Amino acid sequence: MKRVKTSISQFTLAMLALGIFMSNKPAAKLPVEAWEIKVPAGFSTKIVATGLGATRHLTVANNGDIYAKLSKFKDGKGIVHLRDTNKDGVADETNYFGDFVGTGIQIQNGFLYASSNTGVNRFKMNDKSEVVDKAHYENIVSGLIDKGRDNAKPFVFDKQSNMYVTIGSWNDACRVPGTGQGMVPCSVLDSAGGIWKFKADQLGQKFQDGKRYVTGLKNAVGITWNTKTNTLFATSHGRGFFHDFYPQYYTPKQSAEIPAECLYEIHEGDDGGWPIIYFDPFQNKKILAPEYGGDGKKTAGEKAINPKVAFPAHLGPNDVLFYTGNQFPAKYKNGAFVAFHGQNSELKKGYFVAFVPFVNNKPSGKWEIFADNFSGTDLAKPTGPVQHRPCGLAQGPDGSLYVADDLGGTIFKISYKK
Numbered sequence: 001m002k003r004v005k006t007s008i009s010q011f012t013l014a015m016l017a018l019g020i021f022m023s024n025k026p027a028a029k030l031p032v033e034a035w036e037i038k039v040p041a042g043f044s045t046k047i048v049a050t051g052l053g054a055t056r057h058l059t060v061a062n063n064g065d066i067y068a069k070l071s072k073f074k075d076g077k078g079i080v081h082l083r084d085t086n087k088d089g090v091a092d093e094t095n096y097f098g099d100f101v102g103t104g105i106q107i108q109n110g111f112l113y114a115s116s117n118t119g120v121n122r123f124k125m126n127d128k129s130e131v132v133d134k135a136h137y138e139n140i141v142s143g144l145i146d147k148g149r150d151n152a153k154p155f156v157f158d159k160q161s162n163m164y165v166t167i168g169s170w171n172d173a174c175r176v177p178g179t180g181q182g183m184v185p186c187s188v189l190d191s192a193g194g195i196w197k198f199k200a201d202q203l204g205q206k207f208q209d210g211k212r213y214v215t216g217l218k219n220a221v222g223i224t225w226n227t228k229t230n231t232l233f234a235t236s237h238g239r240g241f242f243h244d245f246y247p248q249y250y251t252p253k254q255s256a257e258i259p260a261e262c263l264y265e266i267h268e269g270d271d272g273g274w275p276i277i278y279f280d281p282f283q284n285k286k287i288l289a290p291e292y293g294g295d296g297k298k299t300a301g302e303k304a305i306n307p308k309v310a311f312p313a314h315l316g317p318n319d320v321l322f323y324t325g326n327q328f329p330a331k332y333k334n335g336a337f338v339a340f341h342g343q344n345s346e347l348k349k350g351y352f353v354a355f356v357p358f359v360n361n362k363p364s365g366k367w368e369i370f371a372d373n374f375s376g377t378d379l380a381k382p383t384g385p386v387q388h389r390p391c392g393l394a395q396g397p398d399g400s401l402y403v404a405d406d407l408g409g410t411i412f413k414i415s416y417k418k
Contacts, residue, residue, distance in 0.1 A: 032376035032387045034412065039371050042329070043416050048402070049091040052080050052409035056103040057154060057319060057392035059112075060402060061129035066091070066411060068392065068404050069105040069114055071152070078102065079114055081131070082411070089413060097134035098123075103152035103221070108200060109161070115153040117146045120165060120198075141165065141198050143206045145191045150219040154319075156232070158225050163200040164232055165210070168219030169193040172240045173291055174275035180245025182291030186275055189215055193274060195223065195234065195266070216272035216304060217264070221341075222320035228334055229361045232266040233308075235317035235338055239278060239289070246290040254296070256346045258282070261317050262307035263338065263356065263363075273304030281310040308363050309356055312349075316342030318391045322358075325399025328416050334358050337370065339390040339403060348380035353390055353403055371414060374405065 037045040048066065053074035059067050066082040074080065077096035084091050104115035111122040112131055119142035124132045140163070144153055150168035157163055174186040174193075186193070194217055196210040213232070222235030238259040242250035259278035264270075273279075277286045277300050286301040288294030311317065318341040323332050336356040343350020355370040356363055376387030392404035396413070403412040 032374060032408075036373055036376070037371055037412065037414075038373045039414060042418060043414055045371070046089045046413045046415070048084070048089065048411040048413050049082055049094060050408060050410040052094070052411065054406040055080065055392065055404040055409055055411060056152070056406050057105050058394045058402060058404045058411065059106050060394045060396045061107055061125075062397055063129045064397060065129060066394075066402065067105055067107075067112060067114075068411065069102055071101050071103060071406060073101055078116075079105070081134075091411075095134075097131070098137070104154040104165075106156065108157050113140070113155065113163075113200075115155055115165070117151045117153060118142060118144050120153065120155055120163065138203055140200070140203060141205045141207075141210070145170075145207070150237070152219075152221055154221055154223050156223045156225045157200055158232070159227070159230070161200040163198045164195050164213055164223065164225075165198060166195050166217075166220045166223055166234070167192045168221070168237075169274070172218070173289065175245075175291055180291060182275060182289065184292075193218055194272075195220060195232070197268075213268055214266045214270045214272065216274045216276075218274045221316075221318045222338065224320050224322060226265075226322050226361075227324070228322070229265065233263065233320060233322070233336070234266055235261065235263050235320045236272060236274075237261060237316060238313055239275065242290060242296075249290055249294075249296040253346060256313065256344065258313050259287075260307065260310035260313060261315050262311065263309040263317070263320065263336065264305060265308050266305070270305045271303060273301040277301035277304055279307055279310055281312070284310075309367055311338070311340075311354070311367070312344045312347055314342055314344050315340040315350055319393045321393040321395060321401075323395065323401070325395055327399025328401075331357060334361070337393055337401065338367075339393050341389045341391050341406075343375075343379055350379060351375040351386060351389055353393070371403065374403075
């Protein structure tokens with residue numbers, strides 16, 4: 001969305017005096033202002049920067065600097081570096097670097113790691129959490145498959161310097177092209193539809209050097225390591241519509257309501273079940289996909305893992321973060337935040353950040369919407385285009401939560417005061 005700069009009015013100056021950062025106006029409609037983001041009592045939202053480009057995942061260094069990965073080039077670069085020199089919560093230095101686009105970015109053991117759509121690279125950092133040479137980087141993994149669809153390569157690290165990389169499937173239901181028939185076997189799973197394990201500190205690895213850690217996840221864009229359970233967690237996008245090839249079993253409404261988008265806890269060798277099964281949140285069961293003989297009622301996938309949480313369909317969970325800070329109230333400690341990048345057309349809800357409470361390292365109670373109205377319009381009766389789509393999450397050194405948006409190119413900071 002193109003933004004056009006306007007002169008600073010007295011109203012804008014008044015807002016700035018109150019500590020509210022006003023982003024530039026788009027051609028047709030004001031963007032969502034920080035105060036319009038709906039958060040629980042005691043929380044406040046500030047816009048750190050806007051108009052940055054397609055900001056996907058992000059990470060915050062110990063010095064407070066923000067690094068965000070771009071899925072599209074901005075001025076020929078694929079990473080944006082933000083710095084707040086006067087500590088007012090708004091970035092006043094913006095620099096772009098990196099000659100590749102992608103989704104994943106994270107700081108690990110003195111390096112800034114960032115993914116392209118075919119691999120992972122890293123930049124050396126100094127003891128001040130600054131990238132030493134933004135023009136040069138090392139390649140860690142290359143040669144991961146990219147067929148244009150669901151090609152993001154988000155990644156995360158464990159405590160033993162292993163790196164886990166998602167390789168999403170370009171074939172939504174593993175159908176034989178032009179038909180409603182499922183591939184038997186689904187050959188996509190040989191190189192995609194799961195998470196692969198590599199060494200974080202070994203240069204020049206290829207796809208064949210990795211090990212498939214989990215299979216049967218169509219596109220796990222949200223991926224994180226839970227340090228309390230010492231296990232991998234991931235949010236996977238569910239498959240698309242059913243009624244196009246199977247109207248005898250599914251109505252368009254059912255296609256909009258299933259399957260669930262799921263949060264999984266993952267151990268080595270697990271199988272999420274895709275494409276053979278999907279999770280139906282209404283029946284609370286793993287259901288056999290129609291491409292493989294299902295009718296919307298037959299169950300299957302006895303050996304496939306069950307989700308820890310089943311969210312409504314088609315919300316697009318694009319990041320997950322376990323909160324370990326001390327700024328937020330106690331209920332949020334060690335719970336999971338999830339950024340949703342899409343919407344459910346039946347519920348008329350979407351583009352929000354959810355919270356899943358955890359007690360004794362397990363989901364406890366119902367998940368809730370934590371931060372809402374990023375869309376900037378009533379999804380039931382929209383009066384204009386969607387303004388922001390939450391995509392990335394990061395925790396700052398002070399315990400604040402950062403949210404990146406890849407539509408308006410905005411980064412929000414959510415803080416709490418008693």
